[in-house]
Amino acid sequence: MAIIHLKLVSFRIGTDHHGFGGGLRCDAPIQDGTPDGVTSCSAPDGGGAVFEIPFKQGVVDGDFVVLNPKKAGQTIASARFSAGRLNGPSEIFSPATGKRMHQLSWEQGVPVGSIERYDEHTGKLRFKADFVAGRMEGEVFSYDSEGRLLQRQQVKNGLAEGLVKQFDPETGKVIKQTQWHEGYPQAPEAASTTNSTTPANDAKLEHCTDAKVAAFHKEKGDEEPVTADMLEEWKSQCLASLIAS
Structure with missing residues (x-):
């Protein structure tokens, strides 16, 4: 020894x-x-x-x-x-609570199957996605701390692709939807229900997300990459705070 x-x-x-x-x-x-x-x-x-x-x-x-x-x-x-x-x-x-916050499986160093994140206090599911051949693929879901749906989107080869829908957790109704292509947002589209977002709220959402990115880099360093799932989770958290206010 x-x-x-x-x-x-x-x-x-x-x-x-x-x-x-x-x-x-x-x-x-x-x-x-x-x-x-x-x-x-x-x-x-x-x-x-x-x-x-x-x-x-x-x-x-x-x-x-x-x-x-x-x-x-x-x-x-x-x-x-x-x-x-x-x-x-x-x-x-x-x-703090001993509750599970994250789970993911691997095969020879490559992520496979579902990735799930949970609220450390309520134990409710906060984020769910799937990996195929090491990249996020298919539908990605984000939830608030009570497990209510905030956002649903499609991902292809690890990049947002198709329609991203954001929901009011109280009513379950779509409040905003945006078309994405190869990881970039296209022109926003009006939701089939009443769209409760405004340009001012969109600016607040962007500012909140940027603040979380800045805080992450301040703690971990500018070279630390921000992954797509981290960014989507932060956006969901900011959206939930905006709706609650």
């Missing part, structure tokens, strides 16, 4: 970060000069484990677990690896 010390600032699964300040102490089984077995990292103040990283002949292989340093034994993220690649389910849980 060899003892090593690491300076670890953050750990990342998908688009979510969990910051850990200070140094971590890691106990790593070493065989023939390479990690082999479960490396367990904990805070130097004697707290419980923060990371459990499975190695097989120097390559991550098995269930990778991130634990809540403030709640002993509480998993806040987990992912399955095979020969160094994500291969199987990955999940993220709220450190």
